[in-house]
Amino acid sequence: MDVTQHGPVAILQSTVNTALNHPLLSLLATLILVCVYTRIASGIRYSAAISNLSQSSTGPKTVPILPYWIPWLGHGISFVSGGTSFLTREARSLGQNGSIYALSMANSTHNVVTSPSIARQILIDRNSPITMEPFVYHTMKTFWDDHGSIKAVEPNALWNNIHGVLTGMLRESFVTTAIKGTVQRVEERTWNLVSGSESPVDQSSWERLANVEIISKGSNDDSFVAEASLFPLLRYFVGNIATDVLFGHNFIENYPDIMQDLFEMDSRFNLFLAGTPSWIPGMASASMARERIINAVLDHHDAYFKYVEGQDPGPRWSDMSDVSTVIADRAIEFRKAGSAPRGWATGNGAILWAMNINANPVIFWMVRYIYSDPTLLEEVRREVALYVRIKNATDNGLPIKEAPRLDIDIAALWTKCPLLKGAFFETMRLEAASMSYKMVEEDFVVTESEQDARMLGKNEAQSYLLRKGELICIPHGVHQSDEKYFRDPERFDPRRFWAKDVEKDNSGGEDVRVEYGTMKVWGGGKQMCKGKTFAEREVVLFAAAIVMQWDMVPVGNGGKWVHPGRKVGAGAVTPVKDVRVRLSRREAW
Ligand code: HEM
Known part of the structure; x- marks a missing residue:
């Protein structure tokens, strides 16, 4: 048909006919048109916000929403797949306007804050009208599959009594007991981080998961050389002790694979959070791991309730006296509030998860950084030698001697070892790209400091309006890798966080x-x-104990420590490549 001869009606009719004859093609064309329209509309809105930012009018500015192609979903795919790397790229590309920008995801606005002064105002100022509650409910629903049991708990009981127990974790009473138990286990077990046993049957769970192989048996029982994958070795060694300290020794004995399940579940964190159902390929294993964790905590709490009521919890739970106060008190508060069992199982499972997803990888990275610099290794060993000593067991007269153990002064490690502490801070700067998520409860204005504005090359500090219902995302890793604040940001410098007056210090x-x-x-x-x-x-x-007790060199890469790459997840990053090392025990220093 010659449409030029028949006017607009004929064009419309022809288009409809083509669409009916080629439905898939038409659908695709419509989708492309919608995406192009979305990109143009969001681009215009973004340009208007940017030009408004550069005008020197007083009053708070609107946070620019970056342009996007896909309606409703917006930046969702880039955010889920790219995490902190994506947010960093966007912040840097915005130059002067990078202190705060917004993403559109699932039809809501997420303000990404990268300026430290705005982050401080949001996080620390008690008057800021922000809440994390919707995010916690969302995490419990999607990541923990709580079946709505957390939302069903009366809010006052949940946010005051149950959540309030967590504040006790910051008190000396919790820390002293929990750390005392941890120190004791580290003193006893670091000698056997790698036991020297060849058979997996005799090895501990962390040795098996790290594929420990004995390379040379040595001249006596203690001196051997072994190879292991360092990340699983440390992640599971730490996890085993941390779980024991939090839930008590019966729990880890009854559920020796709980850490594997926890990390399996954690490997799909972003996908769970985005609402990906468990039947989607790749999700089944993580969903099953989650169910096993929930059942393990249910079993533990069932026994714990019997134990506190003076009933017999059965032979598998013969000693529940070492369950930490935080787990015990929260379990009891959940029950008092009338929560469904799934509520306390997921609520306390979340504490186990929070305890292990950051600290364990941070310990791995810190150890790796120290060994990878022979001078630093030597200096750290000299610094902590007084506070981590080795004690031989007293002769028991038996043919099999008890293993030596460490004697650790934890208070001194924290207060008298600035190099060790500085290495820890620097490890977190580089490898713990944590994120804080909040929701705005009332419209409010945030203002960057003069100093932060100058850092971005601006003449004056700017204020921004955050609107009720919007979300705030503070990706700490974006600031931690910002060369304006941390010179040569990729370099590991254990003295970077030393206070400025250090030059005057003559105390060694x-x-x-x-x-x-x-x-x-x-x-x-x-x-x-x-x-x-x-x-x-x-x-x-953990870092001091391992550094003192073990020598290690990397296998492959010509014996050089090469950064294994960063895999982004919910907590601290994990290595992309296996870090295989050769270990031998130090028996004296
Ligand atoms: C290097 C290790 C760790 C890092 C970097 C880290 C970081 C964080 C961050 C960024 C948050 C969220 C804060 C916010 O939204 O503003 C958080 C929450 C939390 N962390 Fe840690 N964490 C670490 C280790 C631990 C350990 C060992 C435990 C348990 C003993 C723990 C327990 C918790 C709990 C319970 C919460 C939730 C707090 C609440 O909802 O009130 N974390 N952590």
């Missing part, structure tokens, strides 16, 4: 202060990391 290190500065790796506000005080001691404890 003891009086050096190590400060977080603008780094807010623990988040902040009501939902700040409750494990902070514990984790600070835990990380330096």
